[in-house]
Amino acid sequence: MTTHVPGRAADAKTLLDGEAVARALSRIAHEIVERTELDEVALVGIQTRGVPLAHRLRRLVEERSGVAPPVGALDITFHRDDVHVRDGRRPLDRQPEVRETRVPFSLEGLTVILVDDVLYTGRTIRAAIDALLDFGRPARVQLAVLVDRGHRELPIRPDYVGKNLPTGRDERIQVELVEVDEVDQVLLVGGGEENERG
Amino acid sequence: MADPRVPALPRRHLLAVADLSRDDVERILGTARSLAGSLDREMKKLPTLRGRTVVNLFYEASTRTLASFELAAKRLSADTMSIRSSGSSVDKGESLKDTALTIAAYEPDVIVVRHPSIGAPHLVARFTQAHVVNAGDGKHQHPTQALLDLYAMQEALGRLEGLHVAIVGDVLHSRVARSLVQALSLVGARSTLVGPPTLIPPGIDALGCEVSTDIDAIADADVVYALRMQRERMEPGESFVPSLREYTALYGISPERVRPGQLVMHPGPMNRGIEIDPRVADSDAALVVDQVRAGLVVRMAVLYDLLTVAPAPARVEAAALA
Amino acid sequence: MMLVCRNGQGDSLELEGRVVAPAQGIDEGLRIAVEAGVIVRIEPGSADGPFVAPAFVDPHVHLRTPGREDEETLATGTAAAAAGGYCALLAIPNTEPVVDSAAVLGSLVDRARHEAVVPTGFMAAITKGQRGDELTEMAELAAEGAAAFTDDGRPVESAGILRRALRYGSLTGLPLALHCEEPALSRGGHVHEGAVSAELGLGAYPSLAESVMVERDLGLAALEERRVHVMHVSAKESVEALEAALARETAVTAEVTPHHLVLTDEAVRSLDPNLKMNPPLRAADDRESLRDALRRGTISCIATDHAPHARQEKDVPFEEAPFGVTGLETAFAALYTHLVLPGVVPLETVLERLSSGPARAFGLEEPRIEVGARANLAVLDLDAEWRVTEDGFRSRSVNSWLLGETLRGRVTRTIADGREVFAA
Numbered sequence: 001m002t003t004h005v006p007g008r009a010a011d012a013k014t015l016l017d018g019e020a021v022a023r024a025l026s027r028i029a030h031e032i033v034e035r036t037e038l039d040e041v042a043l044v045g046i047q048t049r050g051v052p053l054a055h056r057l058r059r060l061v062e063e064r065s066g067v068a069p070p071v072g073a074l075d076i077t078f079h080r081d082d083v084h085v086r087d088g089r090r091p092l093d094r095q096p097e098v099r100e101t102r103v104p105f106s107l108e109g110l111t112v113i114l115v116d117d118v119l120y121t122g123r124t125i126r127a128a129i130d131a132l133l134d135f136g137r138p139a140r141v142q143l144a145v146l147v148d149r150g151h152r153e154l155p156i157r158p159d160y161v162g163k164n165l166p167t168g169r170d171e172r173i174q175v176e177l178v179e180v181d182e183v184d185q186v187l188l189v190g191g192g193e194e195n196e197r198g
Numbered sequence: 199m200a201d202p203r204v205p206a207l208p209r210r211h212l213l214a215v216a217d218l219s220r221d222d223v224e225r226i227l228g229t230a231r232s233l234a235g236s237l238d239r240e241m242k243k244l245p246t247l248r249g250r251t252v253v254n255l256f257y258e259a260s261t262r263t264l265a266s267f268e269l270a271a272k273r274l275s276a277d278t279m280s281i282r283s284s285g286s287s288v289d290k291g292e293s294l295k296d297t298a299l300t301i302a303a304y305e306p307d308v309i310v311v312r313h314p315s316i317g318a319p320h321l322v323a324r325f326t327q328a329h330v331v332n333a334g335d336g337k338h339q340h341p342t343q344a345l346l347d348l349y350a351m352q353e354a355l356g357r358l359e360g361l362h363v364a365i366v367g368d369v370l371h372s373r374v375a376r377s378l379v380q381a382l383s384l385v386g387a388r389s390t391l392v393g394p395p396t397l398i399p400p401g402i403d404a405l406g407c408e409v410s411t412d413i414d415a416i417a418d419a420d421v422v423y424a425l426r427m428q429r430e431r432m433e434p435g436e437s438f439v440p441s442l443r444e445y446t447a448l449y450g451i452s453p454e455r456v457r458p459g460q461l462v463m464h465p466g467p468m469n470r471g472i473e474i475d476p477r478v479a480d481s482d483a484a485l486v487v488d489q490v491r492a493g494l495v496v497r498m499a500v501l502y503d504l505l506t507v508a509p510a511p512a513r514v515e516a517a518a519l520a
Numbered sequence: 521m522m523l524v525c526r527n528g529q530g531d532s533l534e535l536e537g538r539v540v541a542p543a544q545g546i547d548e549g550l551r552i553a554v555e556a557g558v559i560v561r562i563e564p565g566s567a568d569g570p571f572v573a574p575a576f577v578d579p580h581v582h583l584r585t586p587g588r589e590d591e592e593t594l595a596t597g598t599a600a601a602a603a604g605g606y607c608a609l610l611a612i613p614n615t616e617p618v619v620d621s622a623a624v625l626g627s628l629v630d631r632a633r634h635e636a637v638v639p640t641g642f643m644a645a646i647t648k649g650q651r652g653d654e655l656t657e658m659a660e661l662a663a664e665g666a667a668a669f670t671d672d673g674r675p676v677e678s679a680g681i682l683r684r685a686l687r688y689g690s691l692t693g694l695p696l697a698l699h700c701e702e703p704a705l706s707r708g709g710h711v712h713e714g715a716v717s718a719e720l721g722l723g724a725y726p727s728l729a730e731s732v733m734v735e736r737d738l739g740l741a742a743l744e745e746r747r748v749h750v751m752h753v754s755a756k757e758s759v760e761a762l763e764a765a766l767a768r769e770t771a772v773t774a775e776v777t778p779h780h781l782v783l784t785d786e787a788v789r790s791l792d793p794n795l796k797m798n799p800p801l802r803a804a805d806d807r808e809s810l811r812d813a814l815r816r817g818t819i820s821c822i823a824t825d826h827a828p829h830a831r832q833e834k835d836v837p838f839e840e841a842p843f844g845v846t847g848l849e850t851a852f853a854a855l856y857t858h859l860v861l862p863g864v865v866p867l868e869t870v871l872e873r874l875s876s877g878p879a880r881a882f883g884l885e886e887p888r889i890e891v892g893a894r895a896n897l898a899v900l901d902l903d904a905e906w907r908v909t910e911d912g913f914r915s916r917s918v919n920s921w922l923l924g925e926t927l928r929g930r931v932t933r934t935i936a937d938g939r940e941v942f943a944a
Contacts, residue, residue: 078245
């Protein structure tokens, strides 16, 4: 999950263009088909950009296999560990807007694949696992991310990765998707405020 | 111990509707809507306030509001503690200030206060470092009630801007009325206060509402909000109305007075047959049950909001100068 | 009547500065020499130094002695007065016990001889226990040294009793100082009835509760041809009643407090019990009427109604707190900052109403700056800026309406009855 600044910064570098994004997603879909029992799979996207990615993966998986896994959406705001005001100081992040959480199917016996755009410290995924388990007890939970930028702070590892993009801590990865930003691309924005959490 | 008059670190409270901006209200109602989703799940708890402590300090009999705040805190995984005026050292004559200082020693994150005296939550805020929520102070304010009423209206009618709400009854003694008039004004709705002249305080129209002593003034309201006839707040022998019978005849919300499409609300507990006819109370037009459900998610949202949104810079400065 | 305090040698000292004595028409640089407490010489001097004015007289101070020495003692209360530039004060008898007998008054006067730092006079009650039904032994109290009679804290509820007190009291030649409030209208009221009280939900009472009693009391005073003093006027309707009575040549004087001249009921929005007093702060047009009356002399006295309260009694929610705020140590600075500097009331008027006005109203010797007079002087630094804090008070109590405020103007030295009683 990224905190987005609309518009393109002057020093942004394109790491993946639209075609590269499509290839990465295609690869993920292919691996999902290869490695899972598709009729026991569900895709749950993490708000915000994980959700359209989950929908795209569903389509791609269906194209390859004829099976369309169910899709859910998770907003993890209420499970985060970094939003609280401490001693009157500003919270660590701006209070994010809470978006839809919808998991309209039972999780029993399923392989739930959490889908997100960027994997960074792992804290978002930890919160997502917590949020997911509020809905029931899946057989297993896996993780698919478009971009892995390194710098994990928790023992979380992705099962499916679109692209590994090593970055500096002072850099920011900005994922843009047609459904939200009208274009598909992954940008690297150098320097500035450390405000990305993933 | 630090001088309690030295300004504490700036922190937000919800002591009165005046503490909120329109943005604050919309944000809190939005958070409440998001939290409402959790009510339908089997796992109704959220870990958001895990490790936080919420103390409920209630000096007035109130099962429903206390239960609402307790459950709201527990659903967010906070630790809760409730201190009621019966059976605690309050009855041994301990002052509110001393009780506040005692509670402060436990370093709670939030203290929810209900008290028969105006300004009691403000006093608790002065002597502790917690965020303070006013759950009702005398006849002054009950801000979470106003918020849950707005929430219930918005859920039922889909909007708040432009709504007309008629508030009927004992306005003089009602913290609910005062809070609601201000909250409605904040979100672009308007209100008309209706009641016997002796129960409408002179000068209340300064809040920006209409005033009428004729029950027919409720006719064009979208929502009719009936206030409890607060018998216990009138001094013995004060009789603000000659009899409850005459009050009901003139101002009771009866089926004849409610037109189709109007919603009816009541902060509870209801005096069936006095301010509200039982047929109206049980009709589909009455949102009373929705108000209870609204109370839970709105109070969850208030607790969440206080602990996650820092004070706006201008307010921080003002607080420091105070 | 007499004013008593700890007697000592008169001091010898010299003061030089801009001397302003409005009642005498003095406003110039002078050098004043005092020997053994008497002004012996006045010469032209430099006007560059501090301001020097006749010291102030407060006819309405609650010293809480006997009975509530935890709130104020004769020593601390008069020390507070000294710090405020006062050379004389009159104490209100609503103590525990009430000063309603010669025995209580006499013992109080004796104590003052040992403890009071500034000359103090004691009013006696109009009715026994201030209960409003039986007259006190007014003649004996007058002989014992009572300065005036009052049931302040409460009104004299019965018109019949007040009439009798006025008539019988003519034996004493002493004025009655009256707290005007119709209890049937003020019951349950904590603040002024208006838009602010309607919004906050606080129990409130209307101005009429005061003015209706002012009219009644002035009517009775006229009927009995006795001089009365109306205490702590707060409402414009009361000012109108005063003007009508003065036009009819009723012998009446009146006082107003600094807080009523400075604040309105908007101040109670903070719900701070240090803004709760009786009569309450009223609306902006009432304040305007009071300021106007002060300027024109309809109200000739400024009196603080200094009312100390124990901290634990004021550290409670607003409605539970007792009425009353302190004021001796901040009176001049509050008036200078909020009335003089903004140009609302001239400095000369304020000085006159703080000193000559109250002295005349109660038949006290007016502080005068002239050769042969006892020295009663207040030295003022008009440029000083200072913050009102709890630890800055000489009063035992800290329930000030100005806590945390920054004020301009400060008393730096007070000479009362020829002795230096305060130096900053």
